[in-house]
Amino acid sequence: MIEITLVRGDITQQHVDAIVNAANSSLLGGGGVDGAIHRRGGPEILAECRALRASHYGKGLRTGQAVATTAGRLDARHVIHTVGPVWSREEDRSALLASCYRESLRVAAELGAGTVAFPAISTGIYGWPIDDGARIAIRTVRAAAVAPITEVRFVLFDEHAYKAFETALAAQG
Ligand code: AR6
Numbered sequence: 826m827i828e829i830t831l832v833r834g835d836i837t838q839q840h841v842d843a844i845v846n847a848a849n850s851s852l853l854g855g856g857g858v859d860g861a862i863h864r865r866g867g868p869e870i871l872a873e874c875r876a877l878r879a880s881h882y883g884k885g886l887r888t889g890q891a892v893a894t895t896a897g898r899l900d901a902r903h904v905i906h907t908v909g910p911v912w913s914r915e916e917d918r919s920a921l922l923a924s925c926y927r928e929s930l931r932v933a934a935e936l937g938a939g940t941v942a943f944p945a946i947s948t949g950i951y952g953w954p955i956d957d958g959a960r961i962a963i964r965t966v967r968a969a970a971v972a973p974i975t976e977v978r979f980v981l982f983d984e985h986a987y988k989a990f991e992t993a994l995a996a997q998g
Contacts, residue, residue: 831981836943837864837865840900844901847946848886888909889908894906907928909925909947910951922947922953926946943979
């Protein structure tokens, strides 16, 4: 049985097998979680991202997909980079957001990860409303988690995000 845990804090400080990064399709870094992961993880992560771009993702990683690199100096074995959708009022992109969680878990399981830490994908720079982002995250992880994953930890940066996940978890069990 998978355990979903909520932590308020910085994802780069977590000790888990895999840390998920809310990246962009370039895989070459950015602000938010992405910036923090590259800063703290060191240049090895960016070097692998560049190599992946050259070998497989010349046009960029597509929204909703996920790919793994080393975790560099982070206290983890892997960083899994996924590209969340930008929030849109006109278009329902929630299937793409769900895909980020599902694909990241698939990649983590393939790598033999037991513990996986997620940020609240798309809810920062990409503008997704936190309550809806939290519901999609919890629902998707509940439905998708696979062996050998035993713990999925959501690492929420602020109290507002933490509360949104707490509410979603209480509602969905
Ligand atoms: N640990 C945990 N959560 C964090 C941290 C941290 N260190 N830093 C921010 N958050 P964002 P996105 C929260 O913007 O919306 C980048 O430039 C933040 O409060 O990191 O998917 C990429 O390169 C928010 O709730 O990711 C892309 O261009 C959540 O993490 C773009 O931003 C996600 O915020 C992706 O935007």
